[in-house]
Amino acid sequence: MTQTLSRRNFLASASVPLLAQTAPRRNALFISTDDLNNRFSAYGDPVVRTPNIDRIAASGVRFDRAYCQFPLCSPSRTSMMTGLAPDTTKVYDLKTHFRANIPNVVTMSQHFQNNGYFAARVGKIYHYGNPGQIGTDGLDDPPSWNAKVNPIGIDKTKEEPLLTNYTPGRGIGSAVAYYASPASDEQHTDGIVAEEVIRLMEQRQKEPFFLGAGFYKPHVPWIAPSKYFDRVPMDKVKLVPFEEWEMTIAPKWAYSTNPAHWGMTEKQRLEAMRAYFAAILFLDAQVGKVLDALNRLKLASNTSIVFWSDHGYQLGEHGQWMKQTVFEPSARCPLIIGGAGVKARGKASGRTVECLDIYPTLSQLCGLPGAPANLHGKSLLPLLDNPAAPWDRPAITQVRRAAQGKIIDGYSLRTERYRYSMWDAG
Numbered sequence: 110m111t112q113t114l115s116r117r118n119f120l121a122s123a124s125v126p127l128l129a130q131t132a133p134r135r136n137a138l139f140i141s142t143d144d145l146n147n148r149f150s151a152y153g154d155p156v157v158r159t160p161n162i163d164r165i166a167a168s169g170v171r172f173d174r175a176y177c178q179f180p181l182c183s184p185s186r187t188s189m190m191t192g193l194a195p196d197t198t199k200v201y202d203l204k205t206h207f208r209a210n211i212p213n214v215v216t217m218s219q220h221f222q223n224n225g226y227f228a229a230r231v232g233k234i235y236h237y238g239n240p241g242q243i244g245t246d247g248l249d250d251p252p253s254w255n256a257k258v259n260p261i262g263i264d265k266t267k268e269e270p271l272l273t274n275y276t277p278g279r280g281i282g283s284a285v286a287y288y289a290s291p292a293s294d295e296q297h298t299d300g301i302v303a304e305e306v307i308r309l310m311e312q313r314q315k316e317p318f319f320l321g322a323g324f325y326k327p328h329v330p331w332i333a334p335s336k337y338f339d340r341v342p343m344d345k346v347k348l349v350p351f352e353e354w355e356m357t358i359a360p361k362w363a364y365s366t367n368p369a370h371w372g373m374t375e376k377q378r379l380e381a382m383r384a385y386f387a388a389i390l391f392l393d394a395q396v397g398k399v400l401d402a403l404n405r406l407k408l409a410s411n412t413s414i415v416f417w418s419d420h421g422y423q424l425g426e427h428g429q430w431m432k433q434t435v436f437e438p439s440a441r442c443p444l445i446i447g448g449a450g451v452k453a454r455g456k457a458s459g460r461t462v463e464c465l466d467i468y469p470t471l472s473q474l475c476g477l478p479g480a481p482a483n484l485h486g487k488s489l490l491p492l493l494d495n496p497a498a499p500w501d502r503p504a505i506t507q508v509r510r511a512a513q514g515k516i517i518d519g520y521s522l523r524t525e526r527y528r529y530s531m532w533d534a535g
Contacts, residue, residue, distance in 0.1 A: 110155045135449045136318045136412040137221065138164075138361055138403065141234055142392060143182065143417035144432065149389055156345045157386045161397030161443070165416050167455045169447025170496050172489075174461045176504035176523055179418035180432040180439045181495070183236035185250060185464065189417070190216045190235065190253070190482035192468035201509045203236060205250055215481050217468045218253045221319040224477045229256040229313075231305040231325030232298070237245025241282055241326045248304060250255055253341040260304045262298035264290065264332040272330050275377045278391065285373065285442035287331035287384030290339040294394060297334070299324050302398050303395040307402040316407050322399055325420070327388035329431075336392075337387040346383050348375060349425035350406045356428050360532045362510050363435070382424050412473045413447035416468060433508055435521035450474045451493045456532050458496035461525050463504045 114241045150175070151166040178188040187200040187207045191214050195201060199210040207214065216395040218228040229255075233239065237247015245263030273510075274286040294300040306322045313320075326333065356369055370378055391454045403409045425428040432439045444462065447454075451474075465486030472480040473488045491498045503524050510517040521530040 116510075120287050120384060127428060129231075133230050134224075134306065134317050136408060137232075137471055137475055138318055138322065138399070138412050138414045138448070139320065140322045140324070140396060140399070140414065140416045140469075141186075142230075142324050142416075142443075143233060143239055143326065144420070145327055145389065145443055146420045146422040146438055147425070147441060148386070148424070149260070149393070149443075150441065151445065152226040154191075156341065157389050158340075159389065159393035161400055162416060163395045163399055164443050165414055165447045167447070169445060169455075170453050170489075170493050172243070172328045172444040172446075172462050173457050173459050174440055174504070174523070174525060175444035175464070176440050176461070176506050177420040178505065179507055180434065182239070182419050183509070185195040185234050185419040186247065189419070189464045189467055190250075191220070192217065192465060192481065192486055194465065194485050197211075197485070201518075203238070203248070206250075208250065211316055212452040216250060216253045217471065218319050218321065218395045220468075220472060220477060220480060221317075221475070222255065223479060224317075226317045226319050227255050227313050228253065228319040228321075229258075229309050229322055230321035231258040231303040231309065232260055232321075233325055234321040235324045240269065240330065241280075243325065248472055250265035256309070259297050260305060260308075262301050263292045263296040264298055264330075268292070268332050269330065273333070273380075274330075275373050275381060276371045279371075281330055282328075282483075284329060285371065285377075285381045286329055287387075289335035289379065289384075289387070291331055291335060294334055294391070297332070297391070299326050299392060299395045303398040304505075306399050308403055310406055310408065314408060321394075322397060324392055324427060326392040327385055331381075331384035331388045333384075333391035334386045335406050337390040338383065340390055341383045341386045343383060345380065346379050346386070348378055351425055351428055359427075359530070360531045362519055363530070364424075364427070364429060365431070365433040366429045367433045371430060378425060385422070385424065409448065411449050413450050413471065414446070415471060416443065416447075417464065417467065419464075435506050435508055435519055435528075437528060440504075440521060440523065444472065446474075452497050453493060456496045457493045458500075459525060460492055460496070461498075461502065461504050461523055462492070463496075463502075 183290040270287040
C-alpha cells in the first residue's frame with residue numbers, strides 16, 4: 110500500500126512543465142523560520158502583532174493552505190531545498206544527509222549559483238540541532254553556498270541554564286522551556302542573523318544574490334528579550350480547547366505527545382503559549398531590520414522575498430505540542446511570497462500548495478533558465494498573479510514512527526476541503 114502512496118506515482122498524471130522562464134533576473138531573499146505556526150497577525154491573529162511580516166504580506170500573496178512535506182526540521186528543509194519529496198530524498202530523521210542518497214542533486218541555491226548568482230546563508234537553512242548545534246555547520250550542504258555564517262548569541266552561550274522548564278527529562282531542543290532575557294536583541298542569535306544578512310546585502314548589492322536568512326525562533330527554548338514577553342498580556346492568551354477523548358479518535362501512531370500536554374497544568378500551558386508568542390514578536394523585529402536594510406540599499410524593487418517555516422507547531426490541539434504529526438496545525442505552515450515580480454499585492458490565496466512549490470516558483474520569479482526537470486513541485490507564479498486562479502493539486506504530508514523494530518509511515522492528503530490521513534498502510 111505504501112507504494113501506491115508514492116508521491117511520484119500519485120501526482121504523475123498531474124505533472125505540468127514549468128512555464129517559460131521569461132522574468133528578469135531578480136535577487137532572492139529567502140527568510141526561513143523554525144517551528145513557526147500561523148498564529149500571528151498576517152494570518153489574522155489578534156494577539157501576536159507582527160508588523161514586519163505583515164509588510165511582506167502587503168507586498169505579495171499570503172498562502173492560507175500551505176503545507177510542509179514532513180513536519181520535522183531536516184526532512185522538511187531537505188525537501189524544500191532539493192524540490193524532492195521525502196520518499197525520494199530518503200531523509201526521514203535528523204541525521205541523514207541527502208547527498209548520501211541523491212549525491213548529484215542540484216539544490217535551489219546551487220541552481221542560482223549556476224545562473225551567476227552569489228548564494229549565501231546566515232544561520233539555519235538546512236538542519237542543525239537547535240539549540241545544541243548553534244554556532245556550527247550542523248547538517249549543512251557546502252555545495253549550496255558561496256559563503257556561510259554560523260551566528261551564536263548569548264541565548265546559547267550563557268542563558269540556557271536560566272530556563273524555566275515544564276517538561277523535565279526532555280532534551281532542551283524538545284522541551285517546553287523559556288526565559289525572558291535582560292539582554293538586547295543584538296546579543297541574541299537571531300539578532301546576529303539579521304546583522305549578518307544586512308552585512309552581506311551591503312557587500313553584494315551590485316551583483317545578483319540569493320540570501321538565506323535562517324532564523325532560529327520560535328523554536329524552543331523560547332529565549333527572547335523580556336520586552337517581547339511584556340507585549341503579550343497573559344489575559345489575552347487563551348488555551349486551545351481540548352477534551353480527553355481527542356486522544357483516542359486516531360490510531361496511536363498519530364500522536365507524538367503522550368500524555369496529553371505532557372502533563373502540564375493549565376497555568377503552565379498558558380505561560381508556555383505566551384513565551385512562544387514572545388519569541389515570534391522577537392523574530393518579527395529582526396525581520397523588520399532586514400526589510401529596512403533592503404529599502405535603504407534600494408534593493409527592494411528588484412528583490413523577490415519568500416517568508417517560510419519548515420512546518421507548523423501545535424500548542425495543545427488534540428493534546429499535542431510541537432510538531433511530528435499530520436494534524437493540521439503541524440502540517441500547515443506559513444508561506445508568504447512578496448516583493449519584486451509579484452503582481453497580486455496584499456492578497457490571500459486559498460489554494461492548497463506545498464513547500465515543494467517554492468523551488469520552481471523562485472526559479473521562475475527570478476528568471477532563471479535550466480531548473481531541474483524532475484522537481485516535484487509546481488511554480489506558484491499563476492497564483493502570484495491571481496490568487497484565485499484554477500489550481501487542482503493536493504498537498505501530501507508524511508511522518509514516520511519507529512516502534513518495536515517496525516517502521517510505521519503516516520501519510521496525509523490535503524485538499525481545499527478535506528484532509529485524509531492513513532497509517533501503517535491501512
